Amino acid sequence: LGPTITIGEILVEIMATDRGTGFLEPITLIGPYPSGAPAIFIDQCARIGGSAGIIACVGDDDFGRVNVARLHADGADVSAISTSPEFPTGSAFVRYRNDGSRDFVFNIARSAASQIDLTAAARALIARSGHLHVMGTAFAIPGAIEIIEYAIATIKARGGSISFDPNVRKELLGQSETRARFARLVDIADLILPSGEELFVAAGVGGESEAVHALFARNASEVALKRGAKGSTVFTLEGRRIDCPAFAVEEIDPTGAGDCFGGAYVACRRLGMPIEQALTYANAAGARNVTARGPMEGAGTRAELDAFIAMTPGRSI
Ligand code: ADP
Numbered sequence: 001l002g003p004t005i006t007i008g009e010i011l012v013e014i015m016a017t018d019r020g021t022g023f024l025e026p027i028t029l030i031g032p033y034p035s036g037a038p039a040i041f042i043d044q045c046a047r048i049g050g051s052a053g054i055i056a057c058v059g060d061d062d063f064g065r066v067n068v069a070r071l072h073a074d075g076a077d078v079s080a081i082s083t084s085p086e087f088p089t090g091s092a093f094v095r096y097r098n099d100g101s102r103d104f105v106f107n108i109a110r111s112a113a114s115q116i117d118l119t120a121a122a123r124a125l126i127a128r129s130g131h132l133h134v135m136g137t138a139f140a141i142p143g144a145i146e147i148i149e150y151a152i153a154t155i156k157a158r159g160g161s162i163s164f165d166p167n168v169r170k171e172l173l174g175q176s177e178t179r180a181r182f183a184r185l186v187d188i189a190d191l192i193l194p195s196g197e198e199l200f201v202a203a204g205v206g207g208e209s210e211a212v213h214a215l216f217a218r219n220a221s222e223v224a225l226k227r228g229a230k231g232s233t234v235f236t237l238e239g240r241r242i243d244c245p246a247f248a249v250e251e252i253d254p255t256g257a258g259d260c261f262g263g264a265y266v267a268c269r270r271l272g273m274p275i276e277q278a279l280t281y282a283n284a285a286g287a288r289n290v291t292a293r294g295p296m297e298g299a300g301t302r303a304e305l306d307a308f309i310a311m312t313p314g315r316s317i
Pocket residue numbers: 195196225226227228229230231232246247248249251254256257258259261282283284285286287290
């Protein structure tokens with residue numbers, strides 16, 4: 001029916017090479033690394049062999065160019081990434097503390113991502129796409145909301161499907177507008193991919209099984225629950241539960257694991273794979289990505305993920 005598409009922020013990440021607290025003294029930084037949850041998702045989707053495209057806006061600068069070049073090289077449709085003549089590509093500076101938490105300095109709110117627009121190229125991509133993946137992070141960008149609504153209407157009218165990653169920033173959920181948008185997505189998504197506590201936020205009830213059933217009572221027919229280093233579980237409307245243990249890896253950089261998981265899962269399901277196979281690829285994609293420094297540096301092609309899975313005794317695809 002056409003490519004999987006997503007809508008939202010593209011930025012670069014610049015990281016401290018050493019762990020520690022904050023940026024209050026000169027430290028060594030490494031980057032820029034292509035980033036932004038929708039960019040990571042669509043990159044993994046394309047790398048594993050899914051047809052994929054993104055609607056976004058970057059600045060007329062090298063931070064934008066490094067992202068577009070990466071996504072294009074990995075096979076994503078970049079025709080609907082516009083360039084702002086005025087605003088720079090956003091950036092996030094990150095430093096890991098010794099306890100694994102992170103300090104950030106963001107330059108995103110007034111970046112090119114805020115200039116995302118329903119351009120002719122965006123309309124053309126939406127018109128030929130078969131699946132929309134909505135990322136909660138896009139709710140922070142006013143211009144993205146209109147495009148999401150247009151894409152939902154167009155893709156649904158074509159008989160396409162919708163997935164939702166409810167990774168909405170907690171502080172935004174305090175706003176009634178964002179909560180309403182969030183609820184609307186839960187009401188129309190066919191597949192929901194929450195991480196940890198997001199399941200309860202999406203469902204509005206506690207208890208894993210109660211929450212999953214509450215989502216099925218709305219619209220979803222599949223829920224893929226991400227559990228970090230504990231792996232993941234897919235629940236289906238028909239009552240199936242498929243658990244997938246995580247692949248044991250050394251975690252270098254957890255950023256992007258959930259986005260790679262989602263990109264691989266959606267791509268594999270749309271390629272016609274059964275849940276078990278798609279879920280194994282998704283877990284492998286998430287695990288492989290945390291072994292590399294940089295938000296999408298560990299995203300894998302199908303061959304790379306096959307090799308990664310084959311390295312783990314007792315696991316196969
Ligand atoms: P999010 O980034 O959305 O919070 P998770 O951290 O749950 O998502 O990661 C998504 C998936 O990536 C997990 O379900 C798991 O399969 C894989 N993953 C994440 N972290 C690790 C890890 N440390 N070891 C192995 N697999 C991991």
